[in-house]
Structures are given as structure tokens and as C-alpha cells.
Amino acid sequence: MKIIVIVKEVPDTYGERKLDLETGLADRAASEPVLDEIGERALEVALSHADANEAEVVVMSMAPERAAATIRKGLAMGAASAVQVADPGLAGADLGLTARTLAAAIRKTGFDLVITGNLSTDGSGGVLPAMLAELLDVPNLTALSSVEIAADSVSGGRDSDDGTMRLSAKLPAVISITEALPDARFPNFKGIMAAKKKPFETLAAADLGIDPQDLSVAASIMTAIAEKPPRSAGVKITDEGDGGVKIAEFLVENRLA
Amino acid sequence: MTEERDALIQAVREFADLELAPNAERWDAEKHFPVDTLRLAGQLGLGGESVREDVGGSGLSRLDAVAMFEELAKGDTTIAAYISIHNMVAWMIDTYGDDAQRERWVPGLAAMTDLGSYCLTEPGAGSDAAAITTSARRDGDDYVINGVKQFVSGAGSSAVHLVMARTGEPGSRGISAIVVPDGTPGLGFGRNEEKMGWHAPRGHQRDHAAGRRAEPSGRGRVTTNAGRAVRDRRPSTRDLGYA
Numbered sequence A: 001m002k003i004i005v006i007v008k009e010v011p012d013t014y015g016e017r018k019l020d021l022e023t024g025l026a027d028r029a030a031s032e033p034v035l036d037e038i039g040e041r042a043l044e045v046a047l048s049h050a051d052a053n054e055a056e057v058v059v060m061s062m063a064p065e066r067a068a069a070t071i072r073k074g075l076a077m078g079a080a081s082a083v084q085v086a087d088p089g090l091a092g093a094d095l096g097l098t099a100r101t102l103a104a105a106i107r108k109t110g111f112d113l114v115i116t117g118n119l120s121t122d123g124s125g126g127v128l129p130a131m132l133a134e135l136l137d138v139p140n141l142t143a144l145s146s147v148e149i150a151a152d153s154v155s156g157g158r159d160s161d162d163g164t165m166r167l168s169a170k171l172p173a174v175i176s177i178t179e180a181l182p183d184a185r186f187p188n189f190k191g192i193m194a195a196k197k198k199p200f201e202t203l204a205a206a207d208l209g210i211d212p213q214d215l216s217v218a219a220s221i222m223t224a225i226a227e228k229p230p231r232s233a234g235v236k237i238t239d240e241g242d243g244g245v246k247i248a249e250f251l252v253e254n255r256l257a
Numbered sequence B: 001m002t003e004e005r006d007a008l009i010q011a012v013r014e015f016a017d018l019e020l021a022p023n024a025e026r027w028d029a030e031k032h033f034p035v036d037t038l039r040l041a042g043q044l045g046l047g048g049e050s051v052r053e054d055v056g057g058s059g060l061s062r063l064d065a066v067a068m069f070e071e072l073a074k075g076d077t078t079i080a081a082y083i084s085i086h087n088m089v090a091w092m093i094d095t096y097g098d099d100a101q102r103e104r105w106v107p108g109l110a111a112m113t114d115l116g117s118y119c120l121t122e123p124g125a126g127s128d129a130a131a132i133t134t135s136a137r138r139d140g141d142d143y144v145i146n147g148v149k150q151f152v153s154g155a156g157s158s159a160v161h162l163v164m165a166r167t168g169e170p171g172s173r174g175i176s177a178i179v180v181p182d183g184t185p186g187l188g189f190g191r192n193e194e195k196m197g198w199h200a201p202r203g204h205q206r207d208h209a210a211g212r213r214a215e216p217s218g219r220g221r222v223t224t225n226a227g228r229a230v231r232d233r234r235p236s237t238r239d240l241g242y243a
């Protein structure tokens, strides 16, 4: 079985995140780049399956060339090979172009199962998994909080406010997972040293038949951009015996109730 | 390759941030020696940094090791120091031990499923380490060791005690390093010394008397080069200084 895990380099989740107001892109120099934690968890799902079963795990990312070191962490954790789509023409790609590019890379690599996080820490789009499934024309199980992988199918649970749904699909399929799944393993020294000997394929958009400027495909356009307004002070309610009533009124007034 | 070095040091930094820093104060206050955390350090590859890979070591350079101890010390200076001392034991057995000793002890030390203690200092020999008086006398295949050690980090939790003892002439050339497994008859531990800070290595300051009839049964001798090894090899936060 071949499992492709989609991972992403993102600005450090705990650092400051900034937008470049000229380009509208994330300012990647503003904080240290890291492998997105949800992607690490997705990789852990694949690796723990591969620990006990016959499976080849590939990490894949669309990211600028310099993200190679971050992607290699996936190899250090235990993935067998990596595929990076790195192309200056893809800078600032919207979700549609990202999905088309990754879907082409997934098809080229071959797969039984694609695992992604439910949404990235930086873009927070959350629709990429569904877009990939659509483009690959395979079933999609989203937001799984538990995963069981069998030889020809995948299943799992999706938590909602009302309960847990049981979902399953025949392979090949695309699944996305949530933070409910376990923390990823640490890469150890042996893994880090083995990583540099593992296959690492770098592809350009043209290798995948993707034209980033293709005007026949719908794309999003940024029309305005502004810095996040500074947080203003909240409303303080002093309790003079009627604090509860005042809070209820505030919630109703602001349509928060 | 610098990208690989960055990745190695980053891995140690994450370990120190997640496993050491949040606990350092509590461990010190409770005088707790975190054996479980040391097992995790072993899984990472910190148990045999400069040990050869055929016995489970990481085969790293001294420069890599220093950068790693810097990261560990940011999380918990005490544990960083203990790991460096443990590494001295693993490195010495790997470098000077015979094949049987390497195979018997080094894999466990590298994985930190076995911990090591380095037993050099004595009540009457600290800075002047070449003045130790603990003696080792050959008795058939064994050595019989007599003496008292102190300030032995990890003593009481260790599987392996590497005991420096005099087998020859006065001075550093007459010292041998002898592998004394835990449980060797005659091996005993004194009280845990009172001290300021630096509590975690539990038996740290325990007296370590490899008593009247310590019999390391044939595993005895690692090397007659202990004097040289001691001089060459004190990798650790000591190389960095404390703030």
C-alpha cells in the first residue's frame, strides 16, 4: 500500500504571524518556519500503520525550494521518500491552484491513500482535502478523529456536537484528520542521519503539466488587504447584584446568545 | 552537512523544551532523578553520542556533542551534566573496552536502558584526579577493588559503574578504568549529600565504596589508559561554563 501524506511548512504556530501588505502573502521571514503540527499528526497516522503493516509512506508538499529542510523532517520521522513541488510561479497560489498541482503530483506518484490535516495553521482554508478528492475522483472522509486502515478500505470516526459518525470508504481515497489523533513521534538521530539518503524528488509545475497562469481556470483575486486591527479593550461589567442580567443583555444585544 | 547538523540540534532543542525545561524546577525541588526521561533521551540517540554505530551509538563529532549539550543545559543543567557523564562511560567502554565488553554494555548505555556512572572523585582527590588512592588488585580473572568514591552522578540508579582505580605506579599512568556492574558484591552506597541545587542526579554525591571484595569477574579491565582518557574527555556543560 502506498500512502501519501500532504505536509506543509508554516510560520511557527507560537510565533508572531504577519501578512506582507505589499503582496498579500504570509511574511515567511517574520518567524521560524516549522512543519505544520497537523501534518505531523497525519504522518504519524501513516507511520504507525506502516510500523505494523506493509506500507510505503511518501511525504509530499508544494512549497518554495528552501522548505526542503522542513520536508526532510518527515523523512527523519520515518517516511520512505519525499516529493516537493517547488516552482517560483506557484508563489501565492490560491487553494484551487494548490489543489490542482498537488493532485497532479499525487497522480504522478501513485497512491492508495492520501492523508492530510483538516486545516493548516497558517491558511486555515480546510477545503484542500475535499478539492484533492474531487480532482482525483476518489472518496473523501474529512475531519476524522480516529482512523483504521485496512487492505482495501479506510474508516474512522468524525466527532460532531451531536455524536460520532462512523465513516468508511474503499481505497483509493483521501482522508483528513483532526488534532484528536496522537502527537507525532520525535525524529531521532538515526532517523535524521538516514533521511539524507532517502529519495527526495523535486518537481516544477511544468513537470506536472500545470500552468500557474492558466486564465481558463477560475482563480481567486485579492481586492483589498489591511492589517488586523489592534485589539480594543473589552466591556467590563461591574456586578452590583445584577451582573448576571447585564451579561445576558450584552450577549443578546450582540447576537451572541 | 550543515542542514543535517541543524536538524540534529533542533531535535535536541525540542526534547529539552518539551521534556526537560517544564520539569527542571520540580525535579530539583523534589530531588528526583528522572530515569524515564533519560530513556527518552536514549531513544533520541543521546546515550552514545560519540559511540560507534555498530553498538548502537550515534557516531557524532565532538562539535555536534557540544552544541547538543548547550541545548540540553538550557532545559535542565543538571540532567545535561548527567547525560554528559553517562556519555563519558559509554565512550570509554566503546573506545577502550574489548569486544565482549563493548557488546555487553554499550548497546544498553547508548539506548539509556542501562545508565552509567563515572567513579573518579574521592574524598581526598578532586581536581587532582591523578592522586586517587582506590586500589585494584588482580585476583585470578577478577579485580578486587578497595576504596571510597564521592560525588558520583547517578550512583544508585546505574547499571554500570566505571571505577578508576590504581593498578600500577603513582600518578595518572598507574590508573585503570574497571567496569563494575550493579550488584557486584561489596559495592555499596552512602548517604545522599546535602547541597545547593543540582539535585537530580540522585546518588550524585553518594559515597561509592567498591568494597572489600568487589569482584567484577573478568569483565574487570577496560584500559590502562584511564589517565589519558580522563584528561581528554570531559565533554559537557563544563566546556561551556555555567551562568
Ligand SMILES: Cc1cc2nc3c(=O)[nH]c(=O)nc-3n(C[C@H](O)[C@H](O)[C@H](O)COP(=O)(O)OP(=O)(O)OC[C@H]3O[C@@H](n4cnc5c(N)ncnc54)[C@H](O)[C@@H]3O)c2cc1C
Pocket (backbone or CB within 6 Å): B085, B117, B118, B119, B120, B121, B125, B126, B127, B128, B150, B151, B152, B153, B154, B198, B204
Ligand atoms: C555536580 C557535580 C557532579 C559531579 N559528578 C561526578 C561524577 O559523576 N563522577 C566523579 O568522579 N566526580 C564527580 N564530581 C566531582 C568533580 O569532578 C569534583 O568536584 C572536581 O573534580 C573538583 O574536586 P573537589 O570537589 O574535591 O574540589 P577541590 O579539588 O578540593 O577544589 C576546590 C577548589 O580548590 C581549587 N584548587 C584545587 N587544586 C588547586 C591547585 N593545585 N591550585 C589552585 N587551586 C586549586 C579548585 O580550583 C577549586 O576552586 C561532580 C561534582 C559536581 C559538583
